[in-house]
Amino acid sequence: MTVSGHALVTGGGSGIGAAVAKTLVDAGLRVTLLGRTLAPLQQLAAAHPGHMAAVQADVTDADAVAMAFTQARAHFGPITVLVNSAGQAGSAPFLKTDAALWQQMLAVNLTGTFHCTQAVLPDMLQAGWGRIINIASTAGLAGYAYVAAYCAAKHGVVGLTRALALELARKGITVNAVCPGYTETELLRDSIANVMAKTGRSEADARAEFAAGNPQGRIVQPEEVADTVRWLCSAGAASINGQSIAVCGGEIMN
C-alpha cells in the first residue's frame, strides 16, 4: 500500500511515534518528527535522508508548536497527515494525585493534541484532504486504577476525536483515535519500574501482570499500532471516521 504526502508525528523520537514514522516512510510519505529533544529525532531522521526531518517543540506550548509546524512545512510542504503520539502516563492513587500531576496529564495528552490539531488544520482544509490520528489508549475507553488523570485526559482525546470527526466530515478529512493496550515502549518500561519500586515485585512478575491484562497474554508491539495508523492513512479507510480503534488483543470491545 503506497500513500503520499507529508505526515507530522509528535513524540516521533521513540516508541509508538518512531514506529509510526518508519512505517509511514516505508509506505511512501515524507515524515517530520516533532519532540522536545532534537538529538534523538535528528538521529532517526538521518537514517532516512530526504524522507524524514526533525523539528523541536513541547506540545504543551502553542507558540512553539506553531513555529515547529512552519519549520516542518519548509522541509516537505503542507502537512496532510497528523499523528498525535506525544504523551506521558503518570500514575498515583487518586488522593495522591496533586494538581501538578493532573495538569501535566491534561496538558501533554489532551491540550497538546488540541494545539497540534489547530496548527495543522489550515493545510488540510486547503488540500481538501487530511488524516488526523490520535494515539489515545485503552485508558481512553475504560477506567484503570491509579491513573485517574491519564484516563481523564485520554477519554478527553476520544471526545475531541469524535467531535472533530463530525465537524470535518464533509471536508475530506477523517479524525480517528488508535487505542493501544500495554505496548512495548519506554513508557511501559517506566510503568513496570514503578510497579517494581512500589510493590517489590520482580520485573518478570510486573511484566506478566501487564501482559495478563491482554486476552492474548502478551504485550502489544509498537509496529502493530503503526500498521493501524498506516491503514487509516490509506484511501480505502476514507469511511473510517470518529472511531476509536483498540489495538489490545481484545481487552476492550466496543
Ligand code: NAD
Ligand atoms: P514513549 O515514551 O516512547 O513516547 C512518548 C513520546 O512523547 C516521547 O518521545 C516523549 O519524549 C514525547 N513527549 C512527551 N511529552 C512531550 C511533550 N510535552 N512535548 C513533545 N513530546 C513529548 O511512549 P509510547 O508508549 O510510544 O507513547 C506514545 C503514545 O502512546 C502516548 O500518547 C501514550 O499515552 C500512548 N500509549 C502508550 C501505551 C503503552 O503501553 N506504551 C499504551 C496506550 C497508549
